Amino acid sequence: MLRVSKLFVYPIKSLGGVELTSAKVTDRGFEHDRRWMLVDGANRFLSQREFAQMALLRVNILADGLLVSHLTSADQLLIPFVPQTNQTGQFTVWDDTCMGQYVSAKADEWFSRMLGATCRLVYMPDDSQRIVDPEAKYVASRKITSFSDAYPFLLLGQASMDDLNARLPEQIPLNRFRANLVFAGGEPYQEDTMAHFKIGGVDFFGSKLCARCNIPTINQDTGLAAKEPTRTLALYRRNNNKVYLGQNLVHAGEGLVTVGDAIELIETKEMLNSLRLLP
Incomplete structure (x- = not known):
């Protein structure tokens, strides 16, 4: 059973996040x-x-x-x-x-x-109506977002974080990856294949995998950057010279998402061959 384990919002773009126990889903993502x-x-x-x-x-x-x-x-x-x-x-x-x-x-x-x-x-x-994916490469219907990089939500599995940390010389915290929805249960990188799921009365749709920039290399308590985790991710999560972790989402409907909510998986999709787990 997949369940919501953590929820985050980032009211001011690129500043520290706020962890919540419940988050209201609005027309353009979580409230605030x-x-x-x-x-x-x-x-x-x-x-x-x-x-x-x-x-x-x-x-x-x-x-x-x-x-x-x-x-x-x-x-x-x-x-x-x-x-x-x-x-x-x-x-x-x-x-x-x-x-x-x-x-x-x-x-x-x-x-x-x-x-x-x-x-x-x-x-x-x-x-202010900012359209998600205006060229409709990944999202067929009209959706809006806030000042996010491109999509209303970022999904990440706790199992993926655990697997990554097992490969790193030193563990890194979840806050490096700026996810909105974190879930427990399932397999590492299962979020890659989640095409459609429901939490309560809200439908979520996997749009595209999240290509990571340099922000995950920045220690959120010191502001100092290093080479990890990008160096390790590049060994097994690389495609077309980009490294990936997490999946961007759009949604339909509004409501409340709460830590502990069950995630009803409705449809899956194939994972990129280059991102399949290595031994």
Whole structure:
């Protein structure tokens, strides 16, 4: 039996995640997930890929907004759920451009000081509709997402993490991989083959495997990067010069997902031959 074992949201793109016991599924993913984002002077998104120190900024969800703190200092910032400006703009996430709203001058100053680089905080309002996979390479029907890299959800099996850690010289924590849904039970890398499953009243569909960037090499407690786990993953999870772990998902319906919920597997698909488990 597959069951939900952990749930995470990342309210501000590329900052620390928030572990939840229950998460509300909205039209564009879990509630609050990547609805905020830091951008540079050209309105392009910032991430740990260029600013590894973003890992040291942690987020808590309070009743009146987001509380952001720095892991190694006493600096904190409360961000109300409603932006404090009426100023909007067009913002870029990879090849996508979507509408957003600037949050506040106070937030801009605080984050610029924390990162040592000029940046601004923006929010995605409900009327901003960013289409998933607009060329329909992996998703046939119209879906939307937030400021995520490309998809509303990332699925990862605990068995996959256990298998990876058994191959590594030193174990690494789950937070390197920024999953939304983690499940227990099943076989390592079973998420690769999960084409359609249900949790409660919500249908989830596996769209494409997640090609990993350098973020899994960044220690989320220090902001320092190393060669693992990418070096090890490349030995057995490599295809077309990319390494893969986890599967991107889209969904149909809204509802509540809770740790411990059963996962009803409805349809599977083939795993890439190059990613099949080695002895």
